Amino acid sequence: MRSETAQLIKLEDYKETPYVIENVSLVFKLQPEATEVISTLTLFRREGTETGAPLELDGDDLTLVSVAIDGAALAEEAYEASPEKLVVQTPPADTFKLEVVTRVNPTTNTKLEGLYLSQGIYCTQCEAEGFRRITYYYDRPDVLSVFTTRIEADKVTNPILLGNGNPQDAGDIEGTDRHFAVWHDPHPKPAYLFALVAGDLACTSEKYTTASGKPVDLNIYVEKGNEDRTDWSMDSLIRSMRWDEKVFGREYDLEVFNIVAVSAFNMGAMENKGLNIFNDKYILADSDTATDMDYEGIETVVAHEYFHNWTGNRITCREWFQLCLKEGLTVFRDQEFSSDERSRPVKRIADVIRLKSRQFPEDQGPLSHPVRPTEYKEINNFYTATVYDKGAELVRMIKTILGADGFRKGMDLYFERHDGDASTIEDFLKCFEDANQQDLSHFSLWYHQSGTPFVKANGSYDEAAKTYTLDLEQNTAATPGQDEKKPFFIPIRFGLVGPNGDDLAYTSVEGAHVDGDLLHLTEDKQTVVFHGIGSKPVPSLLREFSAPVKLESTLSREDQIFLMRHDIDPFNRWQATQTLMTELLIELTNGEEPAGKDAFIEALGHMAEDKNLDHAFRGFGLMLPSEQAIALEIGKDVDTDAIGDARDAFSKEIGKALYDTFKRIYDAMEMPATFSPDALSAGKRALKLRCLSYLGAAQTEESAVLTKAHFDNADNMTDRMGALTVLVIWQLAGAQDALKAFEARHKDTALAMDKWLSIAARAPSEDAIAAIRTLTEHPAFSWDNPNRIYALIGGFLGGNTRGFHAADGSGYDYLAEITLQLDKTNPQVASRMAKSFGTWKNMNAERRVKAEAALKRILAADQQLSTDVKEIVELCLD
Ligand code: ARG
Numbered sequence: 089m090r091s092e093t094a095q096l097i098k099l100e101d102y103k104e105t106p107y108v109i110e111n112v113s114l115v116f117k118l119q120p121e122a123t124e125v126i127s128t129l130t131l132f133r134r135e136g137t138e139t140g141a142p143l144e145l146d147g148d149d150l151t152l153v154s155v156a157i158d159g160a161a162l163a164e165e166a167y168e169a170s171p172e173k174l175v176v177q178t179p180p181a182d183t184f185k186l187e188v189v190t191r192v193n194p195t196t197n198t199k200l201e202g203l204y205l206s207q208g209i210y211c212t213q214c215e216a217e218g219f220r221r222i223t224y225y226y227d228r229p230d231v232l233s234v235f236t237t238r239i240e241a242d243k244v245t246n247p248i249l250l251g252n253g254n255p256q257d258a259g260d261i262e263g264t265d266r267h268f269a270v271w272h273d274p275h276p277k278p279a280y281l282f283a284l285v286a287g288d289l290a291c292t293s294e295k296y297t298t299a300s301g302k303p304v305d306l307n308i309y310v311e312k313g314n315e316d317r318t319d320w321s322m323d324s325l326i327r328s329m330r331w332d333e334k335v336f337g338r339e340y341d342l343e344v345f346n347i348v349a350v351s352a353f354n355m356g357a358m359e360n361k362g363l364n365i366f367n368d369k370y371i372l373a374d375s376d377t378a379t380d381m382d383y384e385g386i387e388t389v390v391a392h393e394y395f396h397n398w399t400g401n402r403i404t405c406r407e408w409f410q411l412c413l414k415e416g417l418t419v420f421r422d423q424e425f426s427s428d429e430r431s432r433p434v435k436r437i438a439d440v441i442r443l444k445s446r447q448f449p450e451d452q453g454p455l456s457h458p459v460r461p462t463e464y465k466e467i468n469n470f471y472t473a474t475v476y477d478k479g480a481e482l483v484r485m486i487k488t489i490l491g492a493d494g495f496r497k498g499m500d501l502y503f504e505r506h507d508g509d510a511s512t513i514e515d516f517l518k519c520f521e522d523a524n525q526q527d528l529s530h531f532s533l534w535y536h537q538s539g540t541p542f543v544k545a546n547g548s549y550d551e552a553a554k555t556y557t558l559d560l561e562q563n564t565a566a567t568p569g570q571d572e573k574k575p576f577f578i579p580i581r582f583g584l585v586g587p588n589g590d591d592l593a594y595t596s597v598e599g600a601h602v603d604g605d606l607l608h609l610t611e612d613k614q615t616v617v618f619h620g621i622g623s624k625p626v627p628s629l630l631r632e633f634s635a636p637v638k639l640e641s642t643l644s645r646e647d648q649i650f651l652m653r654h655d656i657d658p659f660n661r662w663q664a665t666q667t668l669m670t671e672l673l674i675e676l677t678n679g680e681e682p683a684g685k686d687a688f689i690e691a692l693g694h695m696a697e698d699k700n701l702d703h704a705f706r707g708f709g710l711m712l713p714s715e716q717a718i719a720l721e722i723g724k725d726v727d728t729d730a731i732g733d734a735r736d737a738f739s740k741e742i743g744k745a746l747y748d749t750f751k752r753i754y755d756a757m758e759m760p761a762t763f764s765p766d767a768l769s770a771g772k773r774a775l776k777l778r779c780l781s782y783l784g785a786a787q788t789e790e791s792a793v794l795t796k797a798h799f800d801n802a803d804n805m806t807d808r809m810g811a812l813t814v815l816v817i818w819q820l821a822g823a824q825d826a827l828k829a830f831e832a833r834h835k836d837t838a839l840a841m842d843k844w845l846s847i848a849a850r851a852p853s854e855d856a857i858a859a860i861r862t863l864t865e866h867p868a869f870s871w872d873n874p875n876r877i878y879a880l881i882g883g884f885l886g887g888n889t890r891g892f893h894a895a896d897g898s899g900y901d902y903l904a905e906i907t908l909q910l911d912k913t914n915p916q917v918a919s920r921m922a923k924s925f926g927t928w929k930n931m932n933a934e935r936r937v938k939a940e941a942a943l944k945r946i947l948a949a950d951q952q953l954s955t956d957v958k959e960i961v962e963l964c965l966d
């Protein structure tokens with residue numbers, strides 16, 4: 089949305105609509121440049137609304153053709169219409185039918201919101217406020233209505249016509265070369281869940297029978313030629329449906345479940361009722377073009393959108409401030425699904441890496457906001473890691489606090505009590521309170537108070553008294569709009585690890601509520617004393633990452649290495665490794681020679697070869713924290729070049745020191761004869777590639793040859809891309825040849841070329857911006873497709889820290905330039921890119937000056953900014 093006076097939307101201003109929409113009947117006469125939409129709404133005046141109160145409907149960029157009430161055209165003075173609004177001054181009756189005809193242009197819709205064409209396929213994206221770009225409506229989630237949709241289109245170019253709900257009717261339109269289909273969705277829904285698709289699509293189908301015996305047709309529609317790349321997404325869908333029945337008791341509720349994959353899509357996917365629309369990146373997979381991470385991503389996103397059918401669609405949000413009600417909960421559900429399907433600890437590590445790399449920076453900078461915000465200017469800016477990923481952590485904490493049974497009871501009550509509602513976080517929490525007779529009011533602060541709590545732990549052992557004392561402290565820095573912070577309710581899972589690696593039992597405890605291995609930290613400071621501790625323990629805190637906090641431990645390096653080897657909690661074994669790596673890297677960045685470095689490298693070698701550990705786990709254990717993660721840890725006056733140098737040097741040092749170990753693991757790994765995306769095989773590939781990357785970092789002649797051979801012999805994308813990355817990042821002999829070979833092989837597969845673009849964007853370069861500019865000219869790149877932009881530009885901003893944060897400000901200048909450019913066509917994508925400015929305040933003075941100037945240049949530009957970009961830039965400058 090473009091407007092000079094973007095207004096602040098506030099939660100406290102929430103009011104119900106004066107009218108209720110009972111029924112919606114839509115007719116779409118699809119034409120590429122002039123689609124007519126006939127909307128017939130059955131409305132009635134809500135109790136409490138005064139008679140004749142005006143009816144005000146939302147629009148965005150609409151052309152009104154006609155408006156009538158109960159069959160009679162409205163006189164001009166009876167209504168007011170603009171592209172943004174339709175106001176009927178005095179509706180004539182308590183119940184009436186409003187018939188509105190609008191015209192829209194799908195071809196020129198570059199925002200990819202509302203109705204648009206992607207590769208000749210008509211599709212829609214309505215969340216959050218895209219429906220108002222189709223017709224005038226109460227475009228807000230608390231207006232639920234029953235939709236019937238008739239789609240008319242050319243038979244040859246659009247043989248497939250899809251809508252929400254169940255198919256009701258279809259046929260030819262006599263005397264024309266057009267046909268129609270009618271879809272009816274019996275479940276009342278908000279407009280953001282509306283969807284329509286028309287095009288010449290290929291389809292794969294399966295039959296599914298729900299737990300109670302109801303048949304469902306499952307269909308996945310893709311661009312023709314891609315139909316042999318849907319096996320994995322179909323398999324993921326079926327497993328998701330089964331899992332939701334088993335774990336949450338939730339069944340599907342329509343006769344068909346349709347998925348459509350399109351190539352131009354702003355985000356991952358959308359849970360429209362009965363008609364999920366996906367970015368094709370999250371549907372299409374085969375071994376030659378998709379990596380193991382892609383397979384995992386598909387499984388997750390397919391499950392996520394399917395799970396929304398209950399958490400999002402059957403129970404939706406009262407307003408957009410409640411977004412985490414559906415997103416946080418649904419992310420939690422998809423994480424649990426993947427944990428059950430794969431290795432739980434490995435999944436947990438992956439999710440925490442994601443949280444720390446996306447949400448922590450957000451929460452420790454100018455874009456920090458509560459999981460449930462209270463104000464915004466542009467809702468599209470709030471589909472954030474905080475709402476999604478931290479939102480999921482809050483649900484996880486509820487489960488941790490209440491236990492699995494208590495959690496399930498609360499969820500059951502939520503489904504029972506709120507099915508069909510537009511709900512709030514308060515409603516949600518109340519269900520857990522009522523089902524468990526527990527007070528969650530202190531816990532609920534997590535939804536309202538932003539920022540990452542820092543928890544400090546200091547332990548001491550009293551040999552004579554056999555007590556172990558833990559001094560705990562929490563502190564949350566001020567965040568925008570919240571200067572004073574109250575203490576959070578932080579569930580800390582823990583163990584006191586004895587000398588032989590077993591957890592020590594305690595006889596009694598004082599100073600905190602402690603239940604088994606769960607401690608409740610509820611105050612700013614708490615001293616917890618454990619009695620009956622027979623020998624000096626090493627505390628293992630925040631096991632399973634039981635709360636989204638930053639733990640500052642005062643453990644010695646020896647104790648960390650001890651946990652890395654012996655903790656019974658795999659998550660904390662990994663965490664100990666990461667903590668050590670981070671500490672060492674920061675000292676190296678500061679030009680110091682860290683104590684205990686050799687002992688750590690030795691321990692790393694042991695872990696790499698530990699056959700008792702999952703391959704995937706070992707792969708994660710070997711992974712150094714990213715440059716951004718180190719930057720965040722340093723927190724202020726960051727010099728990204730120093731970080732990059734230190735990290736490169738440390739990789740090289742580890743590579744050299746453990747060269748033989750890595751080579752041994754690499755050579756000994758037994759791989760299945762044919763590719764399979766299962767977790768075990770994927771874990772083996774990941775570990776093998778991690779070893780290869782250290783060998784590559786050592787930059788020996790042998791390792792260059794080995795890496796190039798790995799690339800040449802790869803029979804799947806994971807290995808091909810992994811080896812290519814090593815060649816390019818470490819600038820090994822053969823890198824250029826490999827880039828060319830990859831391009832030749834995949835030039836016709838856009839999703840594969842995205843990987844090539846993102847690797848190229850990370851390549852070390854004297855003039856990174858010149859390199860990126862050249863890449864934007866490459867035939868594989870296009871400014872019109874979000875996936876290409878995310879791959880190349882996103883790959884640069886997120887993966888080329890030296891380039892983006894170059895001290896001369898060239899990276900910031902470039903980001904300002906493309907933000908302005910993209911804002912003219914696709915504000916959502918532009919603002920997503922602009923969010924990379926979110927860490928600028930952590931940089932050193934030299935860089936801050938440049939970043940601030942670039943941000944100010946965006947605001948001062950001689951063009952009308954979208955509310956999307958304007959809000960982000962203003963928040964960054966605040
Ligand atoms: N609800 C979608 C999901 O599954 C995402 C929609 C994102 N919409 C947006 N305007 N950014 O998470």
Ligand code: ZN
Binds near residue numbers: 415
């Ligand atoms: Zn979602």
